[in-house]
Amino acid sequence: MSRHAAHGRTVGRGVTGLILGLLVTPLVMLLGTTSAYADDEGDTPAAASCLPKPDEVGCISGTLGSRADPIADADVTLTKPDGTTETQTTGDDGKFSFTITEDGEYLVGVDPETLPDGFEVRPPPANLRGPDGELKVQATVGGLRAANLEIRSADYDPSTSNWEEISQSGFNGLRLGLLLALASVGLSLIYGTTGLSNFAHAEQVTLGGMLAYLFVNQQGMPLLVGGLLVLVLCGFTGWFQDRVLWQPLRRRGLGLTQMMIVTIGLSLAIQYGYQFFVGSRTVRVIVDNPTVTSFGPITTTNQSLAAMVISAVVLAGVGFALLRTRIGRATRAVSDNPALAQASGIDTDKVIRLVWTVAMALAGLSGILYALVTNGIKWDTGLQILLLLFAAVTLGGLGTAFGALVGSLVIGFVVEMSPLLPFVPGDFKYAAALLILIVVLLVRPQGLLGKAQRVG
């Protein structure tokens, strides 16, 4: 009984520590980011500051392009109910904001000539479409109405041929696959050694990107120094999590289902922690436009090439360590059969602690590279990545490190190549990952490299 109570206290201390950590780390981040807060009001509409006043003025406002990729210098025209028009040019943030003084149906349109090449306005749905393809907006005085004009890439692009597109997408797929592999190897090892599916794993990827933004962009550290610091910090969060949370819970004998719900709660708390302290905008580690290299049909940035080389080297290092070193063999032994490994004298707790540390450091590295090669990282980037990670890990075989590698590469290719099919629009590409997940579970539930054993 007293033993049990003692564990309860350990868990209590651990959880308090974790919550303290959760609160303190972002606070530190907050200190670093306050300077950037002025331009963070992404969610407040009407940057050109139209503020609705009851019975006096109303507003119609919106943003062209996404918040991450606003479209500047486009002419937006408002047609008033009495037929007069008013034109505004969007600023650097892509925002426009009209002040109105009468209730009624307004039409908002964009001059296609002023949009950047290769973009067009997506026609609004029929019930909201004006005579010339504008968007109808019902506005009232004293109210704020959003005019959501969606801008999409025009379908044609005369400069690329089919073959070029395929090789470009294949290259992007390889890049995504390598980045996913960094994170999914860790996820798979954690699953293998502890049996836990860590739903907060993708949040660690986001953490890597966020910390890199904080150190490199905000504090002005050199990328290399900042990156190494992020790696160390992310590894520390892994060590710390296992020390104060997962190990006490394991000792306490909490079931895996319950532990999974704990990871879910953790992921929710961390995710909104990012939103709370950093905001809901996309942050970038390096703001300058990267240097572009092209060889053959493939165009890419130097950052992407470096990121791919780094991932490949690190993955090879992890693979070598798993196969050839003592601690690597011990890890695989624990992954195979924890009880047997413990019986043969392996300190499983130590191995698991190491796995958590390395897995989180790898996830952090993946996050830095992801933030560098894509447009940046956002509080909910983890949401998208988690789905891909789980698909990759299941495809390769839950618990097998090399399976996770293979699975990630396959998922990377599929996600990037599926929009090439004529009937798959770009925003369906993640659905392809789910499809693979379901098919794998139906046909070969143990995954590509998993051992054929009863898994249910």
Add this chain to the structure above:
Amino acid sequence: MDEIQQILNSMMSSATGPQTAAVAIAVIGLNIHFGYTGLLNIGQSAFMLLGAYGFAITIKEGIPALGIEPLGFAALVAGVIVGMGLAFIFALILGVPTLKLRGDYLAIVTISAAEIVRYIGRSVGYETLFGLTGGAQGIPGSQYRAPFTDLSPLGNGNSTLLEFNYTDVADGAVWVRLVGWVIGIAIIAAIVHVARGRAGLTGTPKRVAIAGLSVLALVVLLFLAPVNNQNTGVNGWFVTIVAWCVAAISTVVVLFLVKSPWGRALRGVREDEDAMRSLGKNVFAIKMQALVIGGLFGAVGGMLYVLPATVQPDSMGRSLTFFCYTALLLGGAATIWGPILGSIIFFAGRIMIIGISNTYFDGFMSSQESSQFAFIVVGVVLMLLVIFRPQGILGDKRELRFNV
């Protein structure tokens, strides 16, 4: 004082609101999945979203092939059927590949599928699909609400519950409210006292005492924080009453289901699948039935959730599922009344956190940040609940020792 009264009022209107009832129904479904059968479904929001889409789109567009006009009573009935049908198909798609495998595969597939349903809902890729779902902006309630509000017998105007409240005694003086709060807390303490068996009551007298005290507590709470609503409007009494009636009916249905032999089979699967198999039960079929039935409750919850709001994919994403889990674990998984109690306390508590941080920490957080802060608190509460009190308020710890 006024600030506290304001927070109390908004807590009360959130606790009694139709969306709370709607989430309670989804939680009842989740209770069948997680509480009784031990299925870790992390995609309950997708069942709700599919129910809502089926409901709203059918009402908005009608079904021309069957001669069902849009925005009619027939469309309303068809909408409910279509919404439930979508959830049924979704449950089959999720269940067939995963229910024969270890439990965490269901968790992985449900969380992924819920995300995909949300992506597809907000997709602008297919013109026809976009026309139906309205993309990320969703379908405004005004496009499908009419056939439901047309049924309202309540007419126009406003009503307050309770009509007789603190403002009628000594003009709502501070001492009236203070005395009221003391009485309210005393009654709730009395309920806990009786429920724990300390008052020497058992069986029917205990149940009657708890029911009586609960009604009394509700009256006192409404006296202290009256709720004023339109009779028929967007968020009015009609949709509120319907939502809570459906929640009550769902509770009774679940009560009968879990007392039946089928309900015992569910718990058998949760406790020991192999034992159930050796008794000749078809474990896969039982799990699938549980997944489908729980999903149907989710779909109904989704329909009621969007009646006073819009069908917006981003507002029915992962966080809604986590709300459901927190509410379920708060009230007590594998209990009859846990989902309803948990949802009420959860939503009132969330509004309390937002209200307090808006009122007293105004300089520290903007109103947007305080709702994000509430999300962080929800995540931490979920972790703490699972670790320290997995049985919640009403549950039995022994019922929740199951594992994947």
